[in-house]
Amino acid sequence: MDILSIIKNRRSVRRYLKNTPSDYEIKRVLDAARWAPSGLNNQPWRFLIIKDKETRYHLAGFTKYGYILKSSPVAIVICMSIPDSYNRDKDLMSIGACIQNLCLEAYSIGLGTCWLGEILNNKQKVSKYLELNKNLEAVAVIALGYPRGNAVKPCRKPISALRIKII
């Protein structure tokens, strides 16, 4: 499959099979993630991997989309390394690129992902519960596992609606 197909066919997966991805598969998605570009190559991303069911269920209590975290066998908490950050806007964009790499690689090896942002309305509770040190800021949680059923096909605005102008 060419990359444009991978990009277009990736879906947000909200229901998962029970079996846990292998350590090799998890390593692959993290390997993709770490190859994102970043300003001054500062690589501000850090990963906390949650396989433990009790921890995952507790985390699920911090978001209205908790059913996704209860279903996914793995959750990856994406953090920003504050000492490595030099420009919040640019570092957040780099971390977005890093997450996209993770999601694309996951899809290409048969895994599903769901990028959860709403949970960060409870960022302080999440940080405290996970005992994150003060150098780390949680910026996203990614559900990961084998998809169950078919995910909804989303829509996108056409290029003509996104193009400001051509000079």
Next chain:
Amino acid sequence: MDILSIIKNRRSVRRYLKNTPSDYEIKRVLDAARWAPSGLNNQPWRFLIIKDKETRYHLAGFTKYGYILKSSPVAIVICMSIPDSYNRDKDLMSIGACIQNLCLEAYSIGLGTCWLGEILNNKQKVSKYLELNKNLEAVAVIALGYPRGNAVKPCRKPISALRIKII
């Protein structure tokens, strides 16, 4: 090439051949860009495409990396649509995912890109010069073209240094 190879072999390209990518190629990279995920599917990204040499050279004056913009036949200014934005952090991350899609697709069809952030230290000058309306905030500029020579191979931290813990 599998996607992990595309992700790992993509480089920041700082020198370009003179020939301009075709409209079809530009459309492909924008097509990839628009399929990024975003919170509530708000698709906050907008694109301003610059092919005009004079405009590109003028823009180059706003960044110490101007030589890249002078070399690349195309520049794409990535903007955030402020009325569509509902959470700045999440929207910046989504736009990072959008830019990564653009860069990966470009690489896969033989084009090079360079993600320029430093120019945004002059964000107001850029916005004024490009006559961006107040609903648009420039958040990145992407140089685009056919690579000239070999780009530098960068390094990345090992996964072990990025993994906070496994629970």
